[in-house]
Amino acid sequence: MMNWLQSSSDMAERVREHDWASTPLGPLEHWPDVLKTTVALCFASSFPQAIVWGPQLITLYNDAFIPILGNKAYALGRPFNEIWSEVWEDISPISDAAFQGHATYIENFPLVIERGHSREQAYFTFCYSPIRDPDGKVVGILDTVSETTATVFLARRLAVLDAIGLAVTNAADAEAIMTSTTRLLAEHLQVSNCAYADMDADEDGFTIRDNWTAPGSPSIIGRYSLAAFGAMAVNCLRAGEPLVIHDNLRELAPEESASFQALGVTSTICMPLIKNGRLTALMAVHDKSARPWSPYDLALLREVTERSWAHIERVRADADVREGLAAYAELNASLEQRVEERTLALAQAEAALHQSQKLEAIGQLTGGVAHDFNNLLTIIRSSVDFLRQPGLSEERRERYMRAVSDTVERASKLTSQLLAFARRQPLSPEVFDVGLRVQNIGEMLESVTGARIHVQVELPSQACFARIDPSQFETATINIALNARDAMDGQGTLTLRVTGLQALPRIRGDAGSHQPYIAISLADTGPGIAADAVERIFEPFFTTKAVGKGTGLGLSQVFGFAKQSGGNVDVVSAPGQGSVFTLYLPQVEAQDMPSQPPQEARIADHDTTQCHVLIVEDNLEVGRFANQILQDLGYQTTWVTDAEQALSVAGEDAMGFDVVFSDVIMPGITGVVMAKVLRQRRADLPVVLTSGYSDELADDGYEGFEFLAKPYSADQVSRVLLKAMLRH
Structure with a gap:
């Protein structure tokens, strides 16, 4: 009779036991389908949510909403305006608008609410969304809310x-x-x-x-x-x-x-x-x-x-x-000792201050990450809810599917930028001529900076080689260039200059070096940067741009890439005098790079139905997803949940499979260690590693294996498997 209410949550049990016959909603079995569906979705959500139903504003809510209520323990089935009587004057206009069909999203809304035996100031970010019946009439409100008091x-x-x-x-x-x-x-x-x-x-x-x-x-x-x-x-x-x-x-x-x-x-x-x-x-x-x-x-x-x-x-x-x-003449005998003691005290005080500032930065970073990811999750959640609606037109379905896909890409880019700033981004270094790569970047920038910005490139007479990740290098250089473009407001000169055999200076207290470095500088003719902003320019989520015009992560990626590559980044700027950003990267000797033969024809002729893939993934949901992707692509698959099983089913000669597709972080033996053991058994075995983040990969790179970052799509899986097999 109540198959629609299958949740095992505490609130679901309380709903099943509640005397609804004495309320305007009536017995559970008489509830309208739209209410049943909304309640089921609400109880399945990990976000705090409440349902306000009908003209009597009858309230239902999930487990996650209970902390929002505080001491209002008996709110189930009561009118929403009675539950929040102390703040109803503030929120009733928002509720009325939702019942009139207007969804409302408000961040950090201040309310003085009752908790315990007193009132206290609190802040909430919430969305009131209209709930409509099959005829389109608004019959209730879905309140999705999170308390932001601590953040404010x-x-x-x-x-x-x-x-x-x-x-x-x-x-x-x-x-x-x-x-x-x-x-x-x-x-x-x-x-x-x-x-x-x-x-x-x-x-x-x-x-x-x-x-x-x-x-x-x-x-x-x-x-x-x-x-x-x-x-x-x-x-x-x-x-x-x-x-x-x-x-x-x-x-x-x-x-x-x-x-x-x-x-x-x-x-x-x-x-x-x-x-x-x-x-x-x-x-x-x-x-x-x-x-x-x-x-x-x-x-x-x-x-x-x-x-x-x-x-x-x-x-x-x-x-x-x-x-x-x-008083140097009289106190010379004891001055050195006093200075040493005072210097030590000063160093201790500065260390305490630095630690305090570090904790502030962590708090700011956490808040920025939570804010950005909550925004992305809101888009995904809303799109998924709409996709569940019956009778959705193909055009709208395609639009919501695109929204989910695009948002996942943005979330993936966000995590990539954060890992880059933290110097935990897996890098794939190669030796290449930095000057040649900068020249190519300069030509590309000509087409994206606009006709009124002149891009000029100054290169040394001799080639300068570095062993770094070329993709991350290009991203870092372009991030600086696009910031310069925005600062110049579409008009000015951007100069890219490469200089070899440079010493690494001391930057922001970091030690310098007399080893050879390549200096890649980007100078603009913009208005310059204020002194207080220069001190924070590389902090994550710090931006001088208007709201919505920048994430504050571009220069964080530059900083993280430079430090993880063994170098640093410096900035010199003053109001009215433009800015110069300089990347310092270790210089190396030239190396012969093997040429890669074109693979397009071989990829087109490859028969996946004859290939057997060993999938190693400990997360059951991800494992099922990967298994289904590969079967849909035509592969034969075997899925195991840890490295020990993988080594067992692969056999002593590792000939049981054509390619291995494995997660890196797993209980017991990691994917990297497992892959090395399999390569010892069979040197030509293609192996593809995948991970959302791994200390092992950040420290040592891909160890010669193909790598696919999470989250991944079916097309990306197909391409990386074919690439791995065609290399062996």
């Missing part, structure tokens, strides 16, 4: 950290740094007071040197005893743990609370700074009212404390060095 808070945190970083970079002394820091932090968190203090040597007392106060709040500058604020304060801070008090009137003993109340403080976060095992300093934010501090508040204060004191230590170290130099 991270962006805000990075913004305030950037502002603080800019302020402290331009401050000349420790007091100026803390004055700027406390003001920016307090204004961002909207607190009554933000202060910093130095601890006494015995760690029993502390002195607040300066503080920022909101209008109407008293200053708390002065010297205090740590013990006066209670045992919890002493124990937490000396152990290096933050002191977090939401309401001291409720949480502390009367005498301890009185110490805070005397300062006009009810809620507090106090962050300790431990250096060399000793409590050195404190930084705190206070509010005159009770306040439920969030994890975001705590994380921000911790990072600001570390950063600010890192800068202060550097400023103090510089001041000490200058003072020591002024």
Whole structure:
């Protein structure tokens, strides 16, 4: 009776047990087909989804939607406007539009929702899609949603950290740094007071040197005893743990609370700074009212404390060095030791700052990847949903099929660019004349940069050879050239210059080298790049272009390719003076390259029905897919799920199959190791390796085997198998 509700999820079970006869929907068996279909699709989805049905706005939802509800545990079957009563004024216009047939997609929508016993600020990215009956009438809404609160808070945190970083970079002394820091932090968190203090040597007392106060709040500058604020304060801070008090009137003993109340403080976060095992300093934010501090508040204060004191230590170290130099004659005996100690302290502070910035970059990268992939998955999911519709015209079916195919290609390109930036892209290096390849690229660029951009190529008198991946080299060069074209706004001069036997300079702190390098520079006559953008130009997802005009991954690919190839990339630019990007790649001696005979005729005559392929794939879904592709192409196939089985069925002479098509990453023996063993048994055995990503391939290349990157199409599989067999 309920074959349509086959899901084993918790929500499916709750739907089966719910008393629907007492609701406007009526018994399950009387539900309309479109509702049954939508519910089944919703419960099969891993994305948080809810269904809002009919004029009564009856709500159903899948397991993934439960965390969105928070403490609204009994939402099933209730009206959507009652479930979200506290924010219905904000979302009802969007709901009304969907019931009128207008789908809505909104990113990072702010809502103050009820969770636990209080309200909290949250952000959501969601899509309200109309659900139509067979006559086209809107009968419900499909709500696909994800919570982006953490992402929004991270962006805000990075913004305030950037502002603080800019302020402290331009401050000349420790007091100026803390004055700027406390003001920016307090204004961002909207607190009554933000202060910093130095601890006494015995760690029993502390002195607040300066503080920022909101209008109407008293200053708390002065010297205090740590013990006066209670045992919890002493124990937490000396152990290096933050002191977090939401309401001291409720949480502390009367005498301890009185110490805070005397300062006009009810809620507090106090962050300790431990250096060399000793409590050195404190930084705190206070509010005159009770306040439920969030994890975001705590994380921000911790990072600001570390950063600010890192800068202060550097400023103090510089001041000490200058003072020591002024008194050089008297202090010469001890100056070297002091400089060494201060330099070490500075290096440690810089290392901590660098680690913090590295974590920021990882967070930005994660957010960028999630954003781009969610966009691509939205297109694929929507297209697949439409393809499931009965009676779809052939024209629309073809359009949605193209959308899926094109989006998969874009996703594949995105992962390829990310792997290139991470220096984990499998490379297939060849020795070739870089100057000749750049000349060909220059001729190609003439046709894509437009008639008003003049492309000129300057080559050395002697050939310069490099052993690099030619495809990745061309991609990197073209990425730089197209950025230059966009910067010049369609008019100017782009100069490609190749110079051999160059030393590798120090670039962004990386060590240089006196070994011979080829320098490939691309100079444009554009407006140049601002100094703050030059510092971040190679970061993934960073772009100076308008929204929708660039992914921010082109120069990341250039950086990753150059570093993975043993070189580097540099940029010199100033506003109004154009830009020069220079690729440095190791120079090698020329080598004889074997010529490859044309294979088109041999491919056309190849009979796949006489070929037996051994498929090695541990992922069952991918394995079934690959097996079906090869059978559709006419091959005989045998599919095994690990390398041990493959080595067994291949036999001691590996003559049981005409070609092997294997994944790289598998439990136990990897595909590369398996392929080497098979080649030892039979030197002419064609082997094709495939992978979405592999450390082994990124480090060592293809090891002489043919390689096909995932995701792949049937046509790509056909071509690479024929290529492998015709080479042996």
